[in-house]
Amino acid sequence: MRIGLRVYVYSMLVIVAALALLGLMSIVKYETILTETMSKRLAVVIEDARASVEKAGSLGVSLRALAQQPSGPLSVASQLIDDDARVVVVDARGELVSMPGQVGGLPVASAPLLTHIAARDKSWSFRDGGYLIVGSTIVNSFGESEGAIVALQPDAVITERDNAMLRRIISYSFITLVPIALLAAMVVFVSLRPLGRSIQAMRSVVEERDETRVANASGPLAPTLHWFGRIFGDLEQQRKEATQTLDAIEMLANAESRKNGQ
Secondary structure (H helix, E strand, C coil): CCHHHHHHHHHHHHHHHHHHHHHHHHHHHHHHHHHHHHHHHHHHHHHHHHHHHHHHHCCCCCCCCCCCCCCCCHHHHHHHHCCEEEEEEECCCCCEECCCCCCCCCCCCHHHHHHHCCCCCCCCEEECCEEEEEEEECCCCCCCCCCCCCCEHHHHHHHHHHHHHHHHHHHHHHHHHHHHHHHHHHHHHHHHHHHHHHHHHHHHHHHCCCCCCHCCCCCCHHHHHHHHHHHHHHHHHHHHHHHHHHHHHHHHHHHHHHHHHH
């Protein structure tokens, strides 16, 4: 493969790798921003419900009684979030507190929830068991944890939106980045042609001992090639002179040997 073509191919591989890395970073960044945005939206609803529950608790209303109220703060919180998410209430032991219309048990492990409940964290979020989990710990007037209000958002929602963004990035790439990459390839190819000729000329001098290609070289490396050609020409001339001198010495030595032999 010619040197210029090889450099051109390597340059194109670098451009393709850079575009692929840019797309991957965009997806990761989008997922991070999406997760943070969804967590904040759920946290606003959960923390408002937690504040209402703590106020009611200071008046003597228990957490289980509030969870059973159809129009209570917990039921209102369930209505404010998206249909694909759900609000659950757990007590200080991590057990699920039943609510009207609730079906099924707790779909995630209670151990991570108990860690935040024991620490009395007012707001926390993490991803576990295929869910985005956003919670707020309920603390009574005595400073003790009574449980937590937890919002569960399936990871499938995030994955679906990630896939939609990936399709947008791919379509955007074909519309804009691919023409830009082709234009960049043409620019790289045109700009590397003088460099390829210069490298080929230097290669001709070293391997084929053709100094005329260096003398006619043009491009960004032309001054360096001309200097290289002069140095190489001087070395070649010195090599020829040394070869001639050695030949003359060998002839004199042979002549002396014949004289001494006679």
